[in-house]
Amino acid sequence: MQLTINGKVENLDVSTVMDVLKAKDIDPQLVAVEVNTDMIDQENLGVTSLKENDKLEFLFFMGGGA
């Protein structure tokens, strides 16, 4: 299905948020995921279904400052 991931349109054969993380080889511990501006709890990544044209944001930890 067609998804917008971090502002870029992509076509992926996935059904849940976890599928996207797996397809992109992203460790779920290292990212906060927003679907259509709703934050998805870590324990719900595998049960959150996606639909055509959903907008995903993968927010990675950025810890520097000094």
Next chain:
Amino acid sequence: MSFTEDQITRYSRHILLPEVGGKGQKKLSQAKVFVVGAGGLGCPVAYYLGAAGIGTIGLIDSDVVDLSNLQRQILHHTPDIGRPKAISAKEKIQALNPDVQVNTYEERLTTKNARELISQYDVVIDGVDNFPAKFLINDACYLENKPLVHGGILKFDGRVMTIVPNESACYRCIFKNPPPPGVVPTCQEAGIIGVVAGIIGTIQATEAVKLILKIGQPLTNRLLDFDARTTAFREIRVKRNPSCTLCGPNASITELIDYDEPEACAL
């Protein structure tokens, strides 16, 4: 309090702005900003806030200046190597603007001192380089009801978000807990383009000035990500998370959490 002739000249480019004027400049001169970390972000933030005539700047940092800091930590100069960062930063700010009161704390922000220190200021700036401290600042600002300007930098990237407690999404609304230790690289491990610290720090300072003057729209409920490789900003809409453990309706966090403890025990 009224301004001297020199002060009117010093701040004339502020005072000229209808949104600032003498009234706004007075607000700046009465404001107290707490800058956590006198490093890559803290330096540009404190430098510009000092120039802007912020009345009181609190600077907390337990480190001393290292040669490898000078590529980006612009308040520290070569002769400062080995000197406490808080003192080095204070000297430069006061040389730039003697009007500014700079309070220095040569210590780490901890669960013991965070709330007490933060309660004495109007706005808080996150300029720290580790996750336990970022969560500590977020939680302490929420518990003390103080606006926070969050910042983060790594490699070619930077991020800013303003947090107004009970009004906008907090750091924990997005990131529930710190990542496991060691899995996310630090600037020390992965590097940082020095000027990215300047870009993000000056945006943080802009946010602080706006919060004090109550002008424009703060960077709340928006995460601003910057990529220096493409010189592109991306704004990610966020909102308060109903399951946030700090600011949600069923919040479980009512006091500060010492994430450093396991590491300290390991020593």
